[in-house]
Amino acid sequence: MKRRIRLWVIFGFLFLAIGVVQHLTGIGSDATTGIFVTSGVVILIFAGARAMRKDEGPEQDERTRRIGAYGITYSWFVTLVYLFVLFWAENMGLLVLSSTNVILSSILLMAVSAKIFQWWFFRQGDVE
Incomplete structure (x- = not known):
């Protein structure tokens, strides 16, 4: 070991x-x-x-690193917009959220959306 x-x-x-x-x-x-x-x-x-685990995963090259970076960047932007919408919804009285709910939903959104964007970019083949 x-x-x-x-x-x-x-x-x-x-x-x-x-x-x-x-x-x-x-x-x-x-x-x-x-x-x-x-x-x-x-x-x-x-x-x-x-x-x-036997191997170290897929071989990384410039393309896979770029796809990973773009996926995380898009995820960060989506999460930022989500937090902005939550802020204004709370400010206008449309929602009443606890900080625990906001933090947990933000963490889940960021993790899931990063994987979805990376999967999407891998299916596309590359990012522009």
Whole structure:
């Protein structure tokens, strides 16, 4: 196992252990216990997936890097427009949103739209 993956596994088990100890001793709140346990499990899943991966993914060249950059740029712009619309909808009294809803929806929009734009540009073949 590579050294970097081994470190991620150690951190995953450490976070998981901290969460379990907090839960058993009652030291931390339920929220912090959940955060540590969830973080530990996610880190372990990603470390395991990384360890089982055989190759390093598709070969990157100038075209694939450009497509990735354009996809992320378009995603950033869409998210910026989305936040602008949310601001004005809230300001005019059309919506009442909590900050948690705005942050979560923005993160999801940015991640999903980046992948959609990159997929679209790969289907097109290149970006102009």
